[in-house]
Amino acid sequence: MTRESPRVPLSVLDLAPVTEGISPTTAIRRAVELARHAEELGYRRYWLAEHHFVAVASSATPTLIALVAAATEHIRIGSAAVQLGHHTAASVVESFGTIDALYPGRIDLGLGRSGQRRAEALSAVASGRRVTEPRPEQWVDGLLIPEPFPIEQLLARPRLATMSRALEFEGAQQPDFADAVDDILELLSGGFAIDDVDVHAVPGEGADVEVWIFGSSKGQSATVAGTNGLPFVANYHVSPSTVLEAVEAYRSAFRPSPASTLRQPYVVVSADVVVADDDATAAHLASTYGHWVYDIRSGHGARKYRDPATAPPLTDEQRRIVDDRLRTQFVGSPATVTEGLQTLARVTGADELVITSVTHDFGDRKRSHQLLAEAWGLSRR
Template identity: 35%
Template sequence: MTKKIELSVLDPSPIVEGGSAELSLQNTLDLAKKTEQWGYKRFWLAEHHNWAGMASSASPIVIGRVASVTEKMRIGSGAMLLSHYSPLSVAEQFGTLETLFPGRIDLGLGRAPGTDQYTANVLRQRVAGEPEFDARLEELIAYLYGTGTATKNGSFSFHAIPGEKTNVPIWLLGSGLYSAQLAGILGLPFSFAGHFAPGNMMEAIKLYRDYFRPSQFLKEPYVLLAVQVVAADEKQEAQRLATSMYQKFLLLTRGQPSPILPPVDNMDELWNDTERRAVEEQLFTSIIGDLAGVKQQLHELIEKTDADEIMAHTEIFDHKARLRSYEILAQAAVI
């Protein structure tokens, strides 16, 4: 009897060198349709801002478009950066998406700035007395799962229309310990960002499970683990394709975010030892290889973390090679 590891997609609509946002978004739609055919469970759009290499900044709009070209796969945010927005506006946006595509929308929430602190300040336009993440989350839950909120004296009420009582599934996403603990306390599903911060992975997953309390959202803890995946028909080719990922993280360590660059034959010509170690620290959970290698690495990761679901983040310069990587991963997920 065969069993399939649950797989999902995390897509930032990557912009490649010489490409465009329009092409990237079209590739996102193509990827969504293909991965649905290959049995992927979810397709989440990443939210980033002021970044030359990503086209999914207005993720709710892209989510709606992706949902319109798919039929069964769950479509969501990975993650909606709640600190930038009012809970009411988020509830209205995702309430509308849920109304248009019932039973298919996920609302993943994150606390990160979404690129850098300067961009975060422009997005937030922070004012004194602004509520913190926990308070925003509590308000958002009231809009989607309850009957809205009201002023302190009860003289005026606020409702998400559409959105109220749509019960859109809420996820907490994180790369550290705070969101893991909060997700456990609230009984929410938790997604860990192993694709760029694997150092905290085991501690965060344990903390989440230790603090988990059954809730109206979830009866048992549920861990979704995001990891970098680069698969190809030949191991050597997968390693070459992965150099686009290495170059991305190398430039990030230098404070130079850029479009996705073509693969190279030798990374040692581009980085020094210190930079190489810094990049490897961010990417040591990456799954890279041919079908056999990916299968082995995938199963080892599941055995190590006991994750309920794996979300693949794959940024390969060539779109056809990227599609093939997701197809190989789907084949590798069958036990």
């Protein structure tokens, strides 16, 4: 196969999914095994996502990051991302400072504004204001930018509000994301104070962690990443309709900063991927991805990932609700997926891609990562 060069680095995003037939305990053990596998295959990073009260075993993200770091040797380990709003700046810095104490120079501290964004969106829906601006589907140099999913449908579900309440103290105020990020950067650097009283994170101050900002739109996350000179992760796999505007907003806002060693913008773009020996096999393995996304968007949250051998097909109405995510998933043989990811990197100008690959069978999932690593030309360790 002829390769186009150069190719950007690849990293892995894992949710430690709980699939049908296994327990959360098994999912956690598989996360550690997958991290070792990714390290051996030559992936640059292994990130874990924070989700709560669903069939995902990475909810205690710092704890799992520490366990994965202990089980690996070289690959960078991090969060994708800590949901500020559910954690104080001090607890974040102390947790990641503790991990860094044993695994210095390997830890990525990814930060996201999910909590604040959810609260703002719920307030908008309650007052009758629009959250999602409709726009037509378009193709940009071979990359699909679909119509945005109307998030109002999800926010109207009572379960989401209940989950949010369970993660916060009664009457707690969501911090402004920019302020929370500033606090974290100041705690790490040793410049944090309240009412002229110096406050020092022990451990945490001086930790050799790399701070990242995750975002899905041209809003505050992209701006905060840019103005602080931090690397930015744009979520094509979660919000494909807004990825280009998010990247553009970040690059426009970027300024070198003492908080970061970056002299120019650094963009990572995420993608959902399933790779198998041929297109038909990959399509079969990925056939229950739509069920998983539908469970999320119908308000139930991520349920156990279903077995394609036994799951019924989606109805036309269910498929309509998840169409944007199905059509922007990269599924197929190594050549098919490699071509798609090259298009994603080219159109977004990504400096790195982070891929998430979920299948019901863990062996198929490991092989998906292996086939992609080999086709992309990663160097085994």
